[in-house]
Amino acid sequence: xxxxxxxxxxxxxxxxxxxxxxxxxxxxxxxxxxxxxxxxxxxxxxxxxxxxxxxxxxxxxxxxxxxxxxxxxxxxxxxxxxxxxxxxxxxxxxxxxxxxxxxxxxxxxxxxxxxxxxxxxxxxxxxxxxxxxxxxxxxxxxxxxxxxxxxxxxxxxxxxxxxxxxxxxxxxxxxxxxxxxxxxxxxxxxxxxxxxxxxxxxxxxxxxxxxxxxxxxxxxxxxxxxxxxxxxxxxxxxxxxxxxxxxxxxxxxxxxxxxxxxxxxxxxxxxxxxxxxxxxxxxxxxxxxxxxxxxxxxxxxxxxxxxxxxxxxxxxxxxxxxxxxxxxxxxxxxxxxxxxxxxxxxxxxxxxxxxxxxxxxxxxxxxxxxxxxxxxxxxxxxxxxxxxxxxxxxxxxxxxxxxxxxxxxxxxxxxxxxxxxxxxxxxxxxxxxxxxxxxxxxxxxxxxxxxxxxxxxxxxxxxxxxxxxxxxxxxxxxxxxxxxxxxxxxxxxxxxxxxxxxxxxxxxxxxxxxxxxxxxxxxxxxxxxxxxxxxxxxxxxxxxxxxxxxxxxxxxxxxxxxxxxx
Amino acid sequence: xxxxxxxxxxxxxxxxxxxxxxxxxxxxxxxxxxxxxxxxxxxxxxxxxxxxxxxxxxxxxxxxxxxxxxxxxxxxxxxxxxxxxxxxxxxxxxxxxxxxxxxxxxxxxxxxxxxxxxxxxxxxxxxxxxxxxxxxxxxxxxxxxxxxxxxxxxxxxxxxxxxxxxxxxxxxxxxxxxxxxxxxxxxxxxxxxxxxxxxxxxxxxxxxxxxxxxxxxxxxxxxxxxxxxxxxxxxxxxxxxxxxxxxxxxxxxxxxxxxxxxxxxxxxxxxxxxxxxxxxxxxxxxxxxxxxx
Numbered sequence: 001x002x003x004x005x006x007x008x009x010x011x012x013x014x015x016x017x018x019x020x021x022x023x024x025x026x027x028x029x030x031x032x033x034x035x036x037x038x039x040x041x042x043x044x045x046x047x048x049x050x051x052x053x054x055x056x057x058x059x060x061x062x063x064x065x066x067x068x069x070x071x072x073x074x075x076x077x078x079x080x081x082x083x084x085x086x087x088x089x090x091x092x093x094x095x096x097x098x099x100x101x102x103x104x105x106x107x108x109x110x111x112x113x114x115x116x117x118x119x120x121x122x123x124x125x126x127x128x129x130x131x132x133x134x135x136x137x138x139x140x141x142x143x144x145x146x147x148x149x150x151x152x153x154x155x156x157x158x159x160x161x162x163x164x165x166x167x168x169x170x171x172x173x174x175x176x177x178x179x180x181x182x183x184x185x186x187x188x189x190x191x192x193x194x195x196x197x198x199x200x201x202x203x204x205x206x207x208x209x210x211x212x213x214x215x216x217x218x219x220x221x222x223x224x225x226x227x228x229x230x231x232x233x234x235x236x237x238x239x240x241x242x243x244x245x246x247x248x249x250x251x252x253x254x255x256x257x258x259x260x261x262x263x264x265x266x267x268x269x270x271x272x273x274x275x276x277x278x279x280x281x282x283x284x285x286x287x288x289x290x291x292x293x294x295x296x297x298x299x300x301x302x303x304x305x306x307x308x309x310x311x312x313x314x315x316x317x318x319x320x321x322x323x324x325x326x327x328x329x330x331x332x333x334x335x336x337x338x339x340x341x342x343x344x345x346x347x348x349x350x351x352x353x354x355x356x357x358x359x360x361x362x363x364x365x366x367x368x369x370x371x372x373x374x375x376x377x378x379x380x381x382x383x384x385x386x387x388x389x390x391x392x393x394x395x396x397x398x399x400x401x402x403x404x405x406x407x408x409x410x411x412x413x414x415x416x417x418x419x420x421x422x423x424x425x426x427x428x429x430x431x432x433x434x435x436x437x438x439x440x441x442x443x444x445x446x447x448x449x450x451x452x453x454x455x456x457x458x459x460x461x462x463x464x465x466x467x468x469x470x471x472x473x474x475x476x477x478x479x480x481x482x483x484x485x486x487x488x489x490x491x492x493x494x495x496x497x498x499x500x501x502x503x504x505x506x507x508x509x510x511x512x513x514x515x516x517x518x519x520x521x522x523x524x525x526x527x528x529x530x531x532x533x534x535x536x537x538x539x540x541x542x543x544x545x546x547x548x549x550x551x552x553x554x555x556x557x558x559x560x561x562x563x564x565x566x
Numbered sequence: 567x568x569x570x571x572x573x574x575x576x577x578x579x580x581x582x583x584x585x586x587x588x589x590x591x592x593x594x595x596x597x598x599x600x601x602x603x604x605x606x607x608x609x610x611x612x613x614x615x616x617x618x619x620x621x622x623x624x625x626x627x628x629x630x631x632x633x634x635x636x637x638x639x640x641x642x643x644x645x646x647x648x649x650x651x652x653x654x655x656x657x658x659x660x661x662x663x664x665x666x667x668x669x670x671x672x673x674x675x676x677x678x679x680x681x682x683x684x685x686x687x688x689x690x691x692x693x694x695x696x697x698x699x700x701x702x703x704x705x706x707x708x709x710x711x712x713x714x715x716x717x718x719x720x721x722x723x724x725x726x727x728x729x730x731x732x733x734x735x736x737x738x739x740x741x742x743x744x745x746x747x748x749x750x751x752x753x754x755x756x757x758x759x760x761x762x763x764x765x766x767x768x769x770x771x772x773x774x775x776x777x778x779x780x781x782x783x784x785x786x787x788x789x790x791x792x793x794x795x796x797x798x799x800x801x802x803x804x805x806x807x808x809x810x811x812x813x814x815x816x817x818x819x820x821x822x823x824x825x826x827x828x829x830x831x832x833x834x835x836x837x838x839x840x841x842x843x844x845x846x847x848x849x850x851x852x853x854x855x856x857x858x859x
Contacts, residue, residue, distance in 0.1 A: 206761065208768065315768025317606060317731040317761075333855030343732050344616065349771070350853070356767075356804055357850050358775040361735045363617040560609045 002493045002533050003543075005511055006552055008479040009146040009155065014174040015479070015488065017512065017531075018143035021159060025174035028481055030512070030531040033174035038141065038159065140543070142551050145190060149197040154179075154214060156191055156200055160551075163187045165202060167214060180216050182308050192323045195335060199352065201313065203320035203339055211352055212310040313355040318343040321386070321558065322372045325351065328397045329380055338382065338396065340369040342558050346384055348396055360399035364392060368558040373431035375440050381461055383442060385428030387559045391444065391455070393463050405455055405463035407444060414451050414468040423449070427555040433457075434480045434487065436517070441466075443487070445475045447555045450497075452478070452489060452515075454524060467523050472496050472510050476552065487515040487524065492552065493533060494545065508532030584705060592709045595674060598702035603752055604695040606731045606762055614728060614736045621737055624659035626724035627689055632660045665689040666744040668776075670730050670764060671751055673828055675703035678723045679710065680826035684818070685722070688744075692725040700727040731764065734772050741778035745819070748796075750829035753789045765796045767803055774805035777847040782809065786823050786842045788833045793841035800845045809844035817844070 005017035005024070013028040021038035141159035148155055148170075155168040155176060163184045168176040186204040193200055193214070202210045272281065318341035326336045335351030336359065346362035346369055349355050367387030374382050374396070382396040389408035394401055407428060412420045430445040440457040452475055454467040473491035480487050493509040512531035515524050543551075580597045604610075615621040624631035667685065669677050672692030681690050694700045703725040710720040728737065751764040760766070765785070773783060783806070785796050800806045814820055824830055824840055833840055 312767065314771060315766070317769065331853075331855075334853055345735065354804075354851060354854065356771045356774070358740075358771050360740065361775075363736060366616060 002509060002511070003548070004476055004492045004494070004552070005490045005531070006476045006492075007143055007146050008477040008488060008490050008512070009148055010479040010481055010488070011148050011152040011155070011170060012172075013481065013483055014170075014172075015481070015512075016146055016155060016174075016176075017490065018146060018157070021141050021143055023143060023146070023155075023157060023168075023176065025176065026531070027174065028484060028486075029529065034176065036168070036176045036178065140551075144188075147191050147193055147200075149193055149214070150195065151197060154197070156193065156214070158188045158191060158202075160187065165191070165200065165212070167200075167216075182212065182216070182310075184210065184310070189320050190323045192325045192337070194325055194352070195327065201323055201325065201337065202310075203323035205319050207316040207318050207320055207341065209313045209315065209320070209323060209337065209339060209355070210310045211313050211355075212308065216308055313337065313352060314339065314347075314349050314358075316341045316343070316345065316347065318345070319558070321368065321370045324372055324374055324382075326374050326379060326382070326396070330397070336397075338372055338374070340372050340384065340386075342368045342560075344369060346372060346382075346394075346396075348399065359397075362392075362394045362396060362399055362401070364401050368560075370555050370558060371428055371431045373433055373442070375433035375435070375442070375457060377435045378433075378440050378457060381457065383431055383433075383457075383463065385431050385444065387425065387427055387556075389426065391428070391431070391442075391463060393457075393461060395461070402461045403463065405465060407446065407453065410453055410465050410468055411446060411449055411451060414470065415449075425556075425559070427559070429476075429555045430478055432478045432480070436485070443478050445478060445489075447553050448474050448495075450474050450491075450495065452524075469515070469524055469526070471513065471526075472498055485517060486527075486529075487517075488530075489513045489515060494548070506532055581701070581705075590709060590712050593702055593705040595702060598674075598698045600696045600698040606695065606729055610695075610729065612727065612729055612733065614733045616736065618735075618737055618739050618742075620658065622658055623661045623665065626691070626726065627661055627721065629718070629721040630661045630663060630689065632662060661689070663689060664742055665691045665738070666742070667691070667747070668693060668730075668738070668743055668745070669747040669749065671695070671748065672703060672725060673750075674699060675706055675725060676827045676831070677747060677749060677823060678703065678725065679706070679720070680822045681819070682720045682723045684822065688722060690723045692723070693728045693730050694725060695727065695729050697727060700725055731769060734776055738776040740775055743776045744778060744781045745784065746773060746777060746781070747784045747823060749784070749786050749823060749827045750833075751785075751787065751792070753787070753792045755791075760795075763792070763795065765799050767799050770799060770803040770806065774803070774847055779847050779849045781847045782817075783845045783847070784819065784823055784842075785844070786827075786830070786840055788829075788838040788840055790839070790841060793843065797843050800843070804851065805848055806845040807848055809846050814842065814844050820844070 003020045005019045007018040009016040014033070015026045015028065015030070017024050017026065023036040025033040025035075027033060141162040141164065144158045144160045146155060146157045152172065153170055155170050157166045157168070158164070159166065163186065165182045165184060165188060167179045167181075169179050170176055184202060184204060186206040186208065188202040188204050190203045191200055192203075198214055199211050200214055202212065204210070272284070314337065316339065320339055320341050322340040324338045326338055327334065328336070337349045337351055337355055338346060339349070340346045344363070344365040344367065346365075348359045348362065350357045350359060362382070362384065365384065365386060365388050369384050370386040372382055372384045380395065380397070381402070382394040383391055384394065385391045385407065390404040390406050392401060393403045393405065408423070408426045411423060411426055415423060426446040426449065428444060429447050430443070432443045432445075434441045434443065442455040442457055442463060444453040444455065446453075450471045450473055452469040452471055453465065454469065455463045456466050457463055471489065471491055473493060473495035476490045476492055478487065478489045490512045491510060493511050496509050498506070498509055509532060510530055511533045513526050514529045516527045517524050577597045580594070584591070584593060666688050667681070667690040669681075669690065669692045672678055672694050675692055678690055678692045692703060694703065707720055707723055707725060714720055726737070728734075748764055752762070754760060754762045777783065783800070785793075785800075787793050787796070797808065801808060809817075820842055824842065825834070830840065
């Protein structure tokens, strides 16, 4: 199983292609330039992180909650394991020391468990146990979208399950430098950039659109401190009160698993009624205070994660699927925000700072809307598609439907007869416009359909189907190399119809196809010069094919199936 | 466990009988009860028109339907250039006037029925998300229309099952409404449920869209926190301003809203407080470029 390049973005002659949670860059002949790797918070991957040209300078959001207040002291235990001890628990251990025997006993227990946990960790390392955990795999934040500023200087990416927006500086030659990482309150579904390249609009799963500045400085020193402590080094203060009367209660060792430690430290096991000496009572009080402080620190960390400027601009009560910033040729000074949602609506609002004014709705879809496209040279027209059988063409500024163009019918025409029976609905995943001289061409991809539909937007605003191209596998994204007039289409290699021999001859399975327009035939065709990948080259794809499907094909699931009531 | 089944059976029998009788007597509430909360985010199986133009208002307000639908239709829609042949397929009878007052979350319809004689020339629509409750109001209005046939009363009110948080623009055109009532909405106390509240900064933009400039939103609640929330969110929205207290008390509809809704009566019985706030829809601001020019 090979990971496809599921999101493409072209900047002049540089191709950015997201594969899993990494972003690769290529030149126009698909020679690799660089790779940005998603910073994984695992010790062993830290080296990789350093190797990649983009060190992560920002807040380690999912990492451990930063201990607020006085920095934790580090104590060296025998085997070189560093244990962090906060003031309270140290005091406790002092008290324990006074008890002599118990101290020795618990210390021994501590070490024993330490050793055991380390052994477990080693085992995990060798077997790659963490990745085998299905949940961890699903938490793998795939890149969901990439967006370029109009000047090509910055690339903005969203990763899915960790709700993060990444901003990179692009040097123009394909190298990315990570500038910031911001975790949104809800999962962003799509972004748009304002024409002045200063503001990102993030449309999220909860229906809200937030604006946030493109450039931002994570300047909190505490945040930097948080990144230095890796998860395995953080030990929470021992939650069990040192009750000498009950030495049998095992003191919890510094666990490797932060979550486990947290769940343990949620509540002290003892209460005022179960401790019998003044000292123990004091210890318990200390402990409670410590827990409160921890809780506050956790809260602060969570707050910090959202402590960057982001302003709510507008919102639907429905999951957003697409957002665009548009300028109508008739009013060059006005900007509009266009948002599409799962409940068949396309909303046209004014741009910032008047985003609260709704200018109109483009209504008429019967199923979810997944994509809107405003062709670059024909910005008076909006093309929308989703779960409906047709594409809709709108005069968006006056909220008028201009016409429709069939998608499902064209798909059925192009597929083999036995396939046609099975395809009863389509989910449009991409609508992409290419300007060739005076001609505006629209390329459409539907989920799990190995076809590329090509339309022409005529001057009288009708969308005419001109060609359907059969592809080797199901297409995932489409982009255009302007200088070479070449279209590139990434396909899912796992669905490729290439035979093993073909793969062997070609040096790998096709992952990105190159298409060019043949003037003689007046049609597009696949040409040589795509990108092949070899399956063996896959590094960390411990994903099952099912998981990968879930991550790649998400559009059809927007369709409403829940028809029960009351 | 035969008790609940029995109840359901009774309910169905009652409603069937009511319908068979030609709906001349008022429905009894006990056969229409439904839990007070509905999840506005779930899909339900709602029926709503794709666009306001395709809404069949004539079935709700039969007495206001235009007499000759086919001829009138071509005239009234002359401004709309429809290229899609599907759009003009079903002949929808037009009304002589549009709905101008909406009661969002009308519940058992007390306000609607009180408003009917007070606003005789205006079409008033109640919107309710709960199926049984909507059915009750529908049966109630039907019965009232039959009972008051000679006086021609209650012909200007109707009820519709809808999720206004999602589908308001499917029913109403821009600036169509003159008044919106939001009476005793679900308070959604938990912070994580605040997005489900019927008033929020983002939803207020939609109210501003369907309301014409000068139109009024009426809110009332017995929950002080929610009152503050609603006032805060409308005040924060540039399209609305709060109506002054004097003007508020001078509005006869405020008194009706206080006393005629079912929730309002309940609060009175419990000696609860009622917090009223009215907001006026302002004109849209000029485009920034036009200001600077």
